[in-house]
Amino acid sequence: MTRYIRRAAGFCLLLLLALLANAARVQLFEADELNTSSANRRTTIDRYGQPRGDILVGDEPVTGSKDTGEQLAYERTYRHGPLYAPVTGYASQTYGTTLLENAEDGVLSGTDPLLAPLPLWGDITRTRQPGGDVVTTIEDPVQRAAYEGLDGRHGAVAALDPGTGRVLALVSSPSYDPEVLSGTGPAVTGAWEQLNEAQSRPMLNRAIRQTYPPGSAFKIVTAAAALDTGVVTDPEAATDTPSPYVLPGTSTTLPDEARGCEKASLAEAIRVSCNTVMAHLGVEVGLEGMLDAVGRFGFNDDGLRIPSRVARSNFDSDMSDDQLAQSSIGQFDTTATPLQMAMVASAVANDGELRRPHLVDRVTTDDGGTVRRQDPDEYREAMSPVTARQLQRMMVDVVENGTGTNAAIDGVTVGGKTGTAQHGIDNSATPYAWFIAWAQAPDSDRPAVAVAVVVEDAAADRADVSGGGNAAPIARAVMEAALEG
Amino acid sequence: MTATTADARPPALRLPKRRGVELSLLTGAVIISVYGYAAVGLARNGAVPPDVAGYGAGLGLLALLAHLAVRFRAPFADPLMLPIAVLLNGLGLVLIYRLDLETPGDRAATTQLIWSTLGIAFFIAVVVLLRDHRVLQRYAYLSVAAALVLLVVPIFFPAVNGAKIWIRVGGLSFQPGEFAKILLAVFFAAYLGANRNALAYTGRRIWKFQFPTGRVLGPIVAIWLLSVGVLVLERDLGTSLLFFGLFVILLYVATGRTGWIAVGLLLAAAGAFAVGSFEPHVHSRVEDWLDPYATIDAGQGPSQLAQSLFAFAAGGMLGTGLGLGHSILIGFAAKSDFILATAGEELGLAGLTAVFLLYALLVARGFRAGLALRDPFGRLLSVGLASILALQVFVIAGGVMGLIPLTGMAMPFLAQGGSSVVTNWIIVALLIRVSDVARRPAPATGTAPAGEGR
Numbered sequence: 021m022t023r024y025i026r027r028a029a030g031f032c033l034l035l036l037l038a039l040l041a042n043a044a045r046v047q048l049f050e051a052d053e054l055n056t057s058s059a060n061r062r063t064t065i066d067r068y069g070q071p072r073g074d075i076l077v078g079d080e081p082v083t084g085s086k087d088t089g090e091q092l093a094y095e096r097t098y099r100h101g102p103l104y105a106p107v108t109g110y111a112s113q114t115y116g117t118t119l120l121e122n123a124e125d126g127v128l129s130g131t132d133p134l135l136a137p138l139p140l141w142g143d144i145t146r147t148r149q150p151g152g153d154v155v156t157t158i159e160d161p162v163q164r165a166a167y168e169g170l171d172g173r174h175g176a177v178a179a180l181d182p183g184t185g186r187v188l189a190l191v192s193s194p195s196y197d198p199e200v201l202s203g204t205g206p207a208v209t210g211a212w213e214q215l216n217e218a219q220s221r222p223m224l225n226r227a228i229r230q231t232y233p234p235g236s237a238f239k240i241v242t243a244a245a246a247l248d249t250g251v252v253t254d255p256e257a258a259t260d261t262p263s264p265y266v267l268p269g270t271s272t273t274l275p276d277e278a279r280g281c282e283k284a285s286l287a288e289a290i291r292v293s294c295n296t297v298m299a300h301l302g303v304e305v306g307l308e309g310m311l312d313a314v315g316r317f318g319f320n321d322d323g324l325r326i327p328s329r330v331a332r333s334n335f336d337s338d339m340s341d342d343q344l345a346q347s348s349i350g351q352f353d354t355t356a357t358p359l360q361m362a363m364v365a366s367a368v369a370n371d372g373e374l375r376r377p378h379l380v381d382r383v384t385t386d387d388g389g390t391v392r393r394q395d396p397d398e399y400r401e402a403m404s405p406v407t408a409r410q411l412q413r414m415m416v417d418v419v420e421n422g423t424g425t426n427a428a429i430d431g432v433t434v435g436g437k438t439g440t441a442q443h444g445i446d447n448s449a450t451p452y453a454w455f456i457a458w459a460q461a462p463d464s465d466r467p468a469v470a471v472a473v474v475v476e477d478a479a480a481d482r483a484d485v486s487g488g489g490n491a492a493p494i495a496r497a498v499m500e501a502a503l504e505g
Numbered sequence: 506m507t508a509t510t511a512d513a514r515p516p517a518l519r520l521p522k523r524r525g526v527e528l529s530l531l532t533g534a535v536i537i538s539v540y541g542y543a544a545v546g547l548a549r550n551g552a553v554p555p556d557v558a559g560y561g562a563g564l565g566l567l568a569l570l571a572h573l574a575v576r577f578r579a580p581f582a583d584p585l586m587l588p589i590a591v592l593l594n595g596l597g598l599v600l601i602y603r604l605d606l607e608t609p610g611d612r613a614a615t616t617q618l619i620w621s622t623l624g625i626a627f628f629i630a631v632v633v634l635l636r637d638h639r640v641l642q643r644y645a646y647l648s649v650a651a652a653l654v655l656l657v658v659p660i661f662f663p664a665v666n667g668a669k670i671w672i673r674v675g676g677l678s679f680q681p682g683e684f685a686k687i688l689l690a691v692f693f694a695a696y697l698g699a700n701r702n703a704l705a706y707t708g709r710r711i712w713k714f715q716f717p718t719g720r721v722l723g724p725i726v727a728i729w730l731l732s733v734g735v736l737v738l739e740r741d742l743g744t745s746l747l748f749f750g751l752f753v754i755l756l757y758v759a760t761g762r763t764g765w766i767a768v769g770l771l772l773a774a775a776g777a778f779a780v781g782s783f784e785p786h787v788h789s790r791v792e793d794w795l796d797p798y799a800t801i802d803a804g805q806g807p808s809q810l811a812q813s814l815f816a817f818a819a820g821g822m823l824g825t826g827l828g829l830g831h832s833i834l835i836g837f838a839a840k841s842d843f844i845l846a847t848a849g850e851e852l853g854l855a856g857l858t859a860v861f862l863l864y865a866l867l868v869a870r871g872f873r874a875g876l877a878l879r880d881p882f883g884r885l886l887s888v889g890l891a892s893i894l895a896l897q898v899f900v901i902a903g904g905v906m907g908l909i910p911l912t913g914m915a916m917p918f919l920a921q922g923g924s925s926v927v928t929n930w931i932i933v934a935l936l937i938r939v940s941d942v943a944r945r946p947a948p949a950t951g952t953a954p955a956g957e958g959r
Contacts, residue, residue: 050818
């Protein structure tokens with residue numbers, strides 16, 4: 021019997037070996053696949069198991085975290101939700117993340133390897149680093165001036181520091197409080213549906229995700245192209261443009277709303293905003309030249325990130341001359357985000373050098389040690405310095421003597437350009453009011469702020485919608501706030 | 506110390522009793538359990554649980570009483586069995602306490618501690634009252650009658666989670682099938698021990714296999730069929746598989762006929778296929794086993810088995826640490842059938858291997874006692890009891906880790922479940938008793954009389 025007992029014991033040993041081999045299969049070889057399965061809730065539980073890092077404006081966090089005591093412990097809170105929603109985005113346990121919350125999620129949730137004191141440290145100790153903080157370039161007074169300037173009207177403001185590319189303000193209106201989306205449950209899904217169904221589209225980030233026809237504000241780009249390509253050598257010299265102007269190859273005439281545009285010089289055309297002159301110059305520069313010029317300002321770039329993704333601003337690459345003429349005055353298929361138009365003003369203000377716009381100044385660990393810093397970085401050479409200086413003078417002339425007088429600030433050099441973009445079928449919809457500008461303090465050697473404002477208020481009286489009337493005062497408030505800062 | 510192994514038998518020399526070894530190992534087992542208890546508190550609340558001293562003292566006292574019973578009534582018993590049982594029981598309490606933290610409305614650790622106390626009381630009672638295991642031979646038919654009654658009774662009670670294996674009286678519930686395991690092992694050992702020669706050497710030879718006469722084999726096959734049939738009716742496939750395995754192993758050990766294994770495997774395969782195809786409750790278990798992630802792909806969320814595998818995978822090599830895993834996601838039966846997943850997640854492959862090795866050591870000591878004995882009943886009984894433990898560990902551990910289809914069964918000593926804990930303590934008590942006889946110095950007169958039935 022002894023032999024059989026030994027064999028039975030051997031059989032039990034086989035069972036043990038099978039168990040051990042199977043344990044190794046599950047816990048070692050298949051572990052990675054199982055750990056990353058979308059149905060495995062552990063990833064989510066770990067993610068919300070610690071407070072999320074904060075997004076800071078200056079020294080002040082504009083976000084927070086609260087412990088709910090539920091399985092997904094920590095939920096996002098926002099100090100000034102609607103004011104900063106276009107900057108932060110939301111961080112929802114139900115709907116994921118957007119904007120900065122999305123772009124810097126690794127840092128905020130503590131998974132970014134930069135945060136670990138030693139490489140692979142987290143893998144060994146199985147501890148997640150505390151969430152790091154993201155310090156933005158936003159300046160609170162500038163942001164508030166823009167938000168209060170829009171005052172609930174539909175529109176957006178983007179403000180940049182021309183010398184560095186720092187985004188000083190990013191406002192979209194109407195806005196929403198992202199905190200209502202933070203958690204889980206019917207309250208959150210209800211809020212989500214309500215926000216998505218709202219006519220005013222409060223979750224749309226109009227400053228970087230919505231494109232508008234830029235209208236006359238685009239004439240700065242066309243002017244830069246005309247000067248850089250040598251189509252215009254003297255901005256004060258008369259051009260041979262008739263008014264009204266017959267679009268090339270068609271019998272359609274393009275009228276001017278301004279007076280004195282017949283054969284007007286480039287400077288005059290910018291000051292009073294002549295459609296005819298600028299459309300004509302655009303055609304003279306030609307499609308190739310215009311495409312080259314708009315590209316250097318950032319149009320047609322669908323990879324721009326600040327680090328939130330910025331929608332592509334469009335200038336068609338295949339057009340007939342009549343379409344090119346309309347495109348050159350910011351109509352037809354030409355569209356731009358408010359940030360893109362702020363970049364146009366910024367390039368002029370910074371002597372033609374366009375800095376890469378960025379929203380994050382630096383990223384720190386939770387105890388304040390800087391792990392990553394964004395230094396000023398050249399994005400593109402938008403135009404020659406000579407062209408830029410000529411355009412600066414023309415834009416100053418707009419504010420001092422032209423359509424943009426509402427943006428003037430006492431004792432400050434301000435350059436600007438209005439735009440009133442027609443859109444809709446037969447241009448029947450309420451036009452968008454644009455204003456782009458930059459400002460230089462008297463004691464400074466370079467402009468400190470460039471701004472773009474768009475107001476799309478459908479409720480306003482159509483006659484009142486104009487860049488100079490609706491948008492310029494907001495731009496002035498934003499620039500004043502920036503110059504004081 | 507010259508003699509170091511249990512089955513070395515120097516004549517007329519004093520064999521070391523090794524009770525001191527047992528006591529130190531017990532101390533270690535209690536300390537490890539208390540450490541685990543404290544670690545859970547530290548991980549969860551940053552503080553040692555306030556009742557850690559009480560828990561340690563309680564477990565220590567139980568271990569000490571059990572040790573004293575062994576010291577005075579079974580002084581030659583194997584010194585490893587009791588410490589392993591205490592360590593597994595203590596670890597089980599820690600895991601259940603740890604899972605209780607996730608389910609504030611359903612606390613099970615205290616109840617489990619009471620059942621463990623009862624189990625150790627039974628352990629002491631068996632060690633003290635049962636002077637010689639051979640006495641049990643006399644009660645073979647009483648045992649089998651009692652086992653059948655215990656197996657049949659739950660049919661008249663409502664099903665719990667698809668299986669009719671529970672008796673609920675008032676607030677208490679227990680699984681009589683657990684106790685039936687021991688009774689059946691006693692019966693099989695007694696009957697096969699008495700009739701093994703008849704089984705092995707008489708009967709007809711068909712092709713290569715020799716079949717015993719119906720007169721000898723009849724009763725045992727009938728009883729086996731009955732118990733398995735009852736279990737299939739109760740839809741408790743795990744226990745059914747366990748009985749079947751126990752029967753085949755004991756038959757093989759008693760007769761040495763390889764044919765039994767072939768017949769056994771054939772029967773098992775046919776039975777498993779039939780039940781797996783036609784019984785919906787079992788059929789769904791088989792489907793789950795074939796593709797644990799099917800429900801995920803179907804958009805219904807992970808199945809319990811998938812959740813269990815997620816838990817093991819999350820443990821990896823070293824585990825998350827006690828109190829830091831999320832095995833509670835398994836949901837229903839996380840503290841009972843799926844308790845091993847918590848061990849796997851929080852102690853990792855390293856801890857799980859240690860747990861498996863503890864079981865293996867316990868089983869090995871049971872087999873060793875069987876080898877050292879000279880009476881067939883004792884040998885078969887110890888092999889049977891050790892096999893029950895081994896099969897049970899394999900069936901449930903293999904089930905929750907996707908090696909074989911999942912069948913509900915309690916992980917010995919670890920899982921929540923009163924009847925299971927009490928039964929396992931009785932099994933260990935019997936093994937202690939048998940090993941005491943095995944290692945006891947032989948009387949000068951010669952070999953002990955072999956059991957001859959009646």
